[in-house]
Amino acid sequence: MPLPIAVLVSGGGSNLQSIIDRIEQGALDAEIRLVISNKAGAYGIERARKHGIPTLVLSHKDYPNREAFDKAMVDAMHKHGVTAPEGAVIMAGFMRIVTPVLLDAFPGRVINIHPALLPSFPGIHGQGDAADYGVKISGCTVHFVDEKMDHGPVIIQAAVPVNAGEDGGHLGPRILKLEHRIFPQAIQWLAENRLQVDGRHVHLKVGPERQVDQPMADVEPPVHALVWPPLEEGF
């Protein structure tokens, strides 16, 4: 059975689109049972509708506190067949901190994507904060969600170059391209039950006919390293 998932969005939903695309391409063995947005005009809702996926807008402003809002989301997910322990909750640009009400309803089954190489630049301006800091490498992170923002065990990361003086608006799209690749991959690993969490460490179990997370100590740089700015001749 495909992994039953609910996708939570707050905005444009391009990560939602990448998940839909990978499912339709047959690479991602999941079924989106419900897309929830906390904002009425979120284009993510429109994307879901175009693909015949059930949608729900729940404004957090209609609830007295975070817990009540999370309870309403959990009830909706349950109603649509997304339940623990099989179901999973995918936060795809969902700009709300979730509470134990949601986390306890889906233990170890809530994942998030963040547009920075955590633990650098958590929060809602990951791309801009990285650009402002002047890092030469930034990226994105898919992680299990815990009660702290952008904090849980890391599943996969991607690193990209940052150029001196560029702003978050320029860096963001480059990171987003990688988000669209690593997020569906992480969900597929979840669907295959290949993610084993040991404290803060997420081990990727061997998959049938798939690559293995091997020790890399002997691998020489250029292949498995990203250096920015690029090394010049002689270095």
Next chain:
Amino acid sequence: MPLPIAVLVSGGGSNLQSIIDRIEQGALDAEIRLVISNKAGAYGIERARKHGIPTLVLSHKDYPNREAFDKAMVDAMHKHGVTAPEGAVIMAGFMRIVTPVLLDAFPGRVINIHPALLPSFPGIHGQGDAADYGVKISGCTVHFVDEKMDHGPVIIQAAVPVNAGEDGGHLGPRILKLEHRIFPQAIQWLAENRLQVDGRHVHLKVGPERQVDQPMADVEPPVHALVWPPLEEGF
């Protein structure tokens, strides 16, 4: 004239060795006028002697405060012909925080290497802290030094994969290989006067017959990105 540098070490000095090697290979246009260690037994001192480089051991314990210790280092560097604005101070595993006494003597000419992708994991256990956190990508950073530890403007960074469950002792050598490549490169850019600092942003100016720090927005992922664990088929 080759860039006159003083190299500060506290330990094994393998980064010092990489600088010596690149100078001897003719790739790095610098001359090490003095190697200073704050620890008597540091193997870095032995490495310098083997290459006929003047050395000095100054124990910080012999000085009443950081400023007095820095003053002694500055005096020694001046005596050996490392002076502003041409000279530069290279912190290569130097485990002391420096003060304005040293920084003001070499404005914009003090650089450091750190074994993590700053601003993640500053401090003296960069490799172990990254491994413990469970990141999938870590690396190293060369940066200008300011009064805050591991904080100044970033010159170059390198990212490497981290495997689930490995410790700092396993990750460290993989990062160190990249340190040995990016640190001499950064010093060469300094020697060529190609580093232009604008606030926190370090611009790499075009070099004769060398690559340029180009906007990368149009570059497609696999070439200029590092993803870990690796993407599998279909992603």
